[in-house]
Amino acid sequence: MPTSPALHFTHEPLSVILPALRAALADAGEVALTVPDPDLGLGLYAGEATAHGLHRPWHTWTDLADLLGAHLLTPERVGAGRVRLRLRAWADVPGPDAGGYGAGGDWARVDKLEDPVFLLTLVEALRRVSPPQGGRVLALGVNRGRELDALELAFPGRGLDVVGVDLSASALAAAQARHPGATFLELNVTTLPRPELGRFDLVLALSLLQSPGIRQDVLLAALRRHHLTPSGGLILGYPNARYRDGSLSYGARLRNFARPDLSLLAADVTEARRGLHKAGFKVFVTGKYEVLVTAIPAEARTPGNLELSSGFRMNRDAITGMP
Ligand SMILES: C[S@@+](CC[C@H](N)C(=O)[O-])C[C@H]1O[C@@H](n2cnc3c(N)ncnc32)[C@H](O)[C@@H]1O
DSSP states (O other), X not given: OOOOOOEEOSSOOHHHHHHHHHHXXXXXXXXXXXXXXXXXXXXXXXXXXXXXXXXXXXXXXXXXXXXXXXXXXXXXXXXXXXXXXXXXXXXXXXXTTTXXXXXXXXXXXXXXXXSHHHHHHHHHHHHHHOOOTTOEEEEETOTTXXXXXXXXXXXXXXXXXXXXXXXXXXXXXXXXHHOTTXXXXXXXXXXXXXXXXXXXXXXXXXXXXXXXXXXXXXXXXXXXXXXXXXXXXXXXXXXXXXXXXXXXXXXXXXXXXXXXXXXXXXXXXXXXXHHHHHTTEEEEEEESSEEEEEEEETTSOOOOOOSOOOHHHHHHHHHHTOO
């Protein structure tokens, strides 16, 4: 891919840099730039002066790449306190969900537990709910069951009884292969409540509630009234990102909007939070690329020790029965 000659930035504000990079990317699909080495300004805020120009942390450049729809390629040091960066425009490929959620599709390439914020906030949310030893877990829209791996991370050895449901038979077959001890059912969540399923200590619904045909108020009421134990809790996930060309790009998108717009996300999270609060739950809202709404009974003790810990620590917790 042709790269135009590197642009050199020292004291220019970001308001000058951003449009210059956008224009260069639009022209050539790739742009190189040299900037002050972020390592030399550690502790400074973005825009504070250094001997080599205005400091900006790596975070600025990763955010900028995301905003401009580009990969940030591995930087190189180019002497005298400067680094050379390159941005390469994302390939014009469909998102991994464009072909649906079957096991053979691109959605199967997505591993949300590789997003550090998701990993930590999901484990934290799970530990807030903390189903008991041998407790029952219902995972709605479970797809191929990747998120269920987090149960063992949060509660090693707790022997949970897991039921996963989804519309996609091929995704459920993959989930069954991944979690042979769990039960997977091909079921439309709009048919809930289903008394034969019984009650659960934890209900998980990640990136499901905004799917076509689902009314979250109806589904949440059915779950609360018919599928939760009195001490049970819920974890609801709302995507605040989209996947494109291998990247997780910040911000929920509305249909036909080019730029992120968080209106629907904010409305749905607010509605879920308010409804659960009214129904007697303590509610936590966490996360970044996926916003998690965690609800536990208002009278429940808010658990501590929410961190994902090392194997050693987790084993000790399992032995001592700590939440
Ligand atoms: C965006 S994917 C999320 C998968 C997984 N929970 C995750 O967070 O990565 C949505 C999943 O919900 C399933 N789904 C959508 N509508 C559904 C419905 N009405 N009943 C059951 N599953 C549904 C889809 O088949 C798909 O596997």
